Amino acid sequence: SQTIHQWPATLVQPVGSPLSLECTVxxxxxxxxYWYRQAAGRGLQLLFYSVGIGQISSEVPQNLSASRPQDRQxxxxxxxxxxxxxxxxxxxxxxxxxxxxxxxxxxxxxLTVL
Amino acid sequence: xxxxxxxxxxxxxxGQEVNITCSHNxxxxxxxxxxxxxxxxxxxxxxxxxxxxKVTNEVASLFIPADRKSSTLxxxxxxxxxxxxxYCLVGGSGSARQLTFGSGTQLTVLP
Numbered sequence: 001s002q003t004i005h006q007w008p009a010t011l012v013q014p015v016g017s018p019l020s021l022e023c024t025v026x027x028x029x030x031x032x033x034y035w036y037r038q039a040a041g042r043g044l045q046l047l048f049y050s051v052g053i054g055q056i057s058s059e060v061p062q063n064l065s066a067s068r069p070q071d072r073q074x075x076x077x078x079x080x081x082x083x084x085x086x087x088x089x090x091x092x093x094x095x096x097x098x099x100x101x102x103x104x105x106x107x108x109x110x111l112t113v114l
Numbered sequence: 115x116x117x118x119x120x121x122x123x124x125x126x127x128x129g130q131e132v133n134i135t136c137s138h139n140x141x142x143x144x145x146x147x148x149x150x151x152x153x154x155x156x157x158x159x160x161x162x163x164x165x166x167x168k169v170t171n172e173v174a175s176l177f178i179p180a181d182r183k184s185s186t187l188x189x190x191x192x193x194x195x196x197x198x199x200x201y202c203l204v205g206g207s208g209s210a211r212q213l214t215f216g217s218g219t220q221l222t223v224l225p
Contacts, residue, residue, distance in 0.1 A: 042217060043201065043216045043217040043218055044158065044201075088155070090157045090158075092157065102148065102160035102163065103158075103160070104160075105156075105157025105158055105159070106157055107156070107157065108155065108156065108157055110155070
């Protein structure tokens with residue numbers, strides 16, 4: 001069966017510090033991968049998605065970046081965090097297919113920037 | 115891109131049937147309609163997906179009229195554990211891109 005992992009689960013970082021969140025998927029090959037952010041009481045905002053190694057599409061211009069160094073690894077980074085980067089970060093995967101497939105979400109990372 | 119509109123919140127009582135309607139006037143021919151459920155501090159979970167008419171699974175039913183400009187998620191006999199945010203998404207086949215989830219509908223089930 002497929003599983004998706006995210007770490008860390010929670011993170012408190014000062015403004016201006018770097019960020020690295022990691023997401024890995026097990027049990028599937030060549031998945032589509034996604035990073036979302038959810039502010040308190042709000043819906044999910046798609047940040048990045050990837051259809052393959054090294055292929056990253058950005059949905060929202062910001063100080064965040066994403067990388068996919070391996071097929072089932074997706075990393076979200078920042079060189080300098082802003083207060084507005086606080087939120088709940090979710091990684092998700094879906095199967096590459098001609099059909100509109102469901103997404104499977106990880107447990108999330110709660111980021112607080114102080 | 116098709117935009118969706120849902121009620122911000124709904125209240126219901128245990129044992130009742132709940133219907134949450136989503137408007138998507140600009141739905142494209144190849145778009146599917148998908149509903150997700152999200153509990154606090156968890157990622158959304160897929161509930162049901164459909165293209166037209168009616169789809170039913172062990173959790174819910176999805177009703178889509180012929181013009182596909184709206185859809186209704188039906189939850190039979192809700193319980194307290196169904197209290198969550200429900201999101202309606204519209205997306206095209208063959209695309210890895212997902213639309214913004216939006217704010218969803220906060221369903222509160224009361225005893």
